[in-house]
Amino acid sequence: MxxxxxxxxxxxxxxxxxxxxxxxxxxxxxxxxxxxxxxxxxxxxxxxxxxxxxxxxxxxxxxxxxxxxxxxxxxxxxxxxxxxxxxxxxxGVTQDWAVVIVGIGNLGHALANYSGFGTRGFRIVALLDADPKLVGERIGDMEVRDFAELEDIVERDRVSIGVITTPAGPAQEVCDRLVAAGVTSILNFAPVVLSVPDGVDIRKVDLSIELQILAYHEQRKSGEAALPQVPELPAMNGLSDLPSVGGGVGA
Amino acid sequence: MxxxxxxxxxxxxxxxxxxxxxxxxxxxxxxxxxxxxxxxxxxxxxxxxxxxxxxxxxxxxxxxxxxxxxxxxxxxxxxxxxxxxxxxxxxGVTQDWAVVIVGIGNLGHALANYSGFGTRGFRIVALLDADPKLVGERIGDMEVRDFAELEDIVERDRVSIGVITTPAGPAQEVCDRLVAAGVTSILNFAPVVLSVPDGVDIRKVDLSIELQILAYHEQRKSGEAALPQVPELPAMNGLSDLPSVGGGVGA
DNA sequence: TAGATTGTTAATCGATTAACAATC
DNA sequence: TAGATTGTTAATCGATTAACAATC
Structure with a gap:
């Protein structure tokens, strides 16, 4: 905010x-x-x-x-x-707001396919990615377009809202480009603090922050009523050899 | 909260x-x-x-x-x-918290693949779905398991955190099952208000709510400085024949 | 000692809640 | 008219911020 x-x-x-x-x-x-x-x-x-x-x-x-x-x-x-x-x-959802999604990795994919995109009020006008391997791919009834087309699209479709689903690395640069192109509201899924000029609104959705907030309260519950989640078996705690869920978001 | x-x-x-x-x-x-x-x-x-x-x-x-x-x-x-x-x-992230993800549609998929699952501190122990067509599917190095196994998994792995990525419909039922199984923290991505008993923490991530909050401020900007996003061309506003991005999350 | 920076106080601001007068 | 329920007031609570004494 x-x-x-x-x-x-x-x-x-x-x-x-x-x-x-x-x-x-x-x-x-x-x-x-x-x-x-x-x-x-x-x-x-x-x-x-x-x-x-x-x-x-x-x-x-x-x-x-x-x-x-x-x-x-x-x-x-x-x-x-x-x-x-x-x-x-x-x-303001009696009118339609044009939205672009930047970064078509796993999450961008999921959002692009997300039907109830706000019970109407929003219209995805473009899926953008800088990776040439992704450009041209069809998702639902849209096609991934080159991030270089951003400025044209924003102007033509009067896009005011941008969704950033890139990894943390390129997020600030993407943000800057969005702002320069005229986007004045940004929904950021990348795990970084983005800086924007005055007049641009930014909101953040962050999975790991949400989980950490839950963990904080969870930790304080353990003593109270339910059984502790900290395993009594020494070998199980933190030393798990379960893989840490590899992959990477990959824009 | x-x-x-x-x-x-x-x-x-x-x-x-x-x-x-x-x-x-x-x-x-x-x-x-x-x-x-x-x-x-x-x-x-x-x-x-x-x-x-x-x-x-x-x-x-x-x-x-x-x-x-x-x-x-x-x-x-x-x-x-x-x-x-x-x-x-x-x-509380110096220890590892066991997490289950319920509902392996687009979003569940994306989360399952999400590498930086909180810079450690969390460990996905199961991906669950009630759809037999999904059970057995490999995602990264995990396999989707039947939602019926929930109770066993929660007990065996001392799962305290559940992530709900089902559509709105089954979300409350899934939530009830999680709570009954012993999960005391829930991160809900389904667009519904879930009710949980005292002692259970629930947090909500909601794309369309975030977009609507942005739209509210956007609407109030239009007059001020930048150009209005409401198109002057009458035919473009709200009557777009662009499809409303179909799909459905599908658990 | 002089300069820098923390930890805390106190003022201010915004959000929540209960209670109830207004009014259908 | 009696019962129900809104819209608003006022009290309370929690969060933010500036300022500065403590102290490295």
Whole structure:
């Protein structure tokens, strides 16, 4: 969330279009919950219903929704379709955003094939890789194109979002090229801290960080109730001869 | 972060092993930064150096490290190797955690092949899928095994962490099975809110949510400086006949 | 000793939550 | 009107940040 913050002082008024970051991060969760309710033919839902579906408490949900406006009816609840549309509009997924994926290794492949690319709202316009061996390969109904075409594609298709699925090494360079080409939002899967200029948003998805956070809590559980995960058998701990899962992401 | 909170009142004393969640989430980032410095042969680093490498400000970094103890030297900085070990120990990655991956579709495949599985600290002990067509398939040096073997594997290998890479549909059922088998930490890639009992930690990685958060900010940029991403050509907006990237994750 | 840098304090900011008045 | 549920207030909690005394 490297966002150039340009906020005036004073309390955030609703009309000032200043929705707290924590709320913004939950809007997509509410959107998904509403879509699920809608698919189940449910026309109206209380904040309690919605909160349950979204996995938050109802006070938080009501507070979050209050930043968007007053879309509920006291004593009744929320109209599922109406609220869904309002949230989709607020997030900006009533229009389609053009996306490029750079780095067609295992992960890039997986993302390229990922059907529910955000329940619409996004459109992959190109899969790019610098490796000539990959260029031309078909994935689903797309073809991998040369990374050198980036600038043309970004301009032609008005691409504003780039997804980086390269290894750590080339990620910063790829990032710089994306930014120079005009991309202003980046989703980074490479395990590096990328630096971008003000005005460019960057978000990071990092498997090993997530696992490490789980490990931290896991370590502290062992004593409490369940059995420890640290094996009592000395030979098993850390010295495993199981291979460390080779491969490499390979862009 | 559905963690059974069992905190006594009062300010968090350093010795009370109560590191703030926000700090815990950054420790892996510091660990990675230290590893990079170490790989570059740097033996000592100031909080400023480290903060730059980790992409945070130095005040935050020092505050974070202060929860672990006093591992720096005033006027000098931090010994890279020493601090790296201390953080690794605090996180719990000086030991190996056994991990199972459930759902060997595109994403499961990608994760199974992912080499740097957290710069060590984790060991994939099984790839599981309920689809008989997948069972037996080799991925790297592992073989996909039947999901029915879950309980045996968890017990035998003392698995505490499960990664769910199934589609949304079966995810809750898979989750329940993991929990019943004794898994107490779950990393969920399926686009659903999973419910777990107290004492089980769950973290979620969600591509489409990340993209939607970017879209929200992107939408609000358009007016400001750069060109709008909403095409001026009416025919291009939302009505694209480009296929919505079909496929399905398929467990 | 002078310069550098940590570890900690205290102020500030933002997020969460419970409670309830407004109102359907 | 009585019951239900929203939208908002206010209290609380946790996270960030700047500043600086401690100390190498």
């Amino acid at each position: 490297t966002r150039a913050s340009s906020r005036r002082p004073g309390p955030p008024t609703r009309t000032e279009r200043g929705i707290p970051e924590a709320t913004v991060a939950r809007l997509p969760v509410y959107l998904r919950a509403l879509t699920a309710l809608s698919d189940n033919g449910i026309a109206t839902a209380s904040s309690e219903d919605l909160a349950t579906a979204a996995g938050v408490n109802s006070a938080k949900l009501r507070k979050d929704l209050s930043y968007l406006g007053s879309y509920g009816t006291r004593g009744v609840g929320y109209d599922v379709e109406y609220l869904r549309y309002q949230i989709a509009r607020e997030i | 559905t963690r059974a909170s069992s905190r006594r009142p009062g300010p968090p004393t350093r010795t009370e092993r109560g590191i703030p969640e926000a700090t815990v989430a950054r420790l892996p980032v510091y660990l990675r930064a230290l590893t990079a410095l170490s790989d570059n042969g740097i033996a000592t680093a100031s909080s400023e150096d480290l903060a730059t490498a980790a992409g945070v400000n130095s005040a935050k970094l020092r505050k974070d490290l202060s929860y672990l103890g006093s591992y720096g030297t005033r006027g000098v900085g931090y010994d890279v190797e020493y601090l790296r070990y201390q953080i690794a120990r605090e996180i």
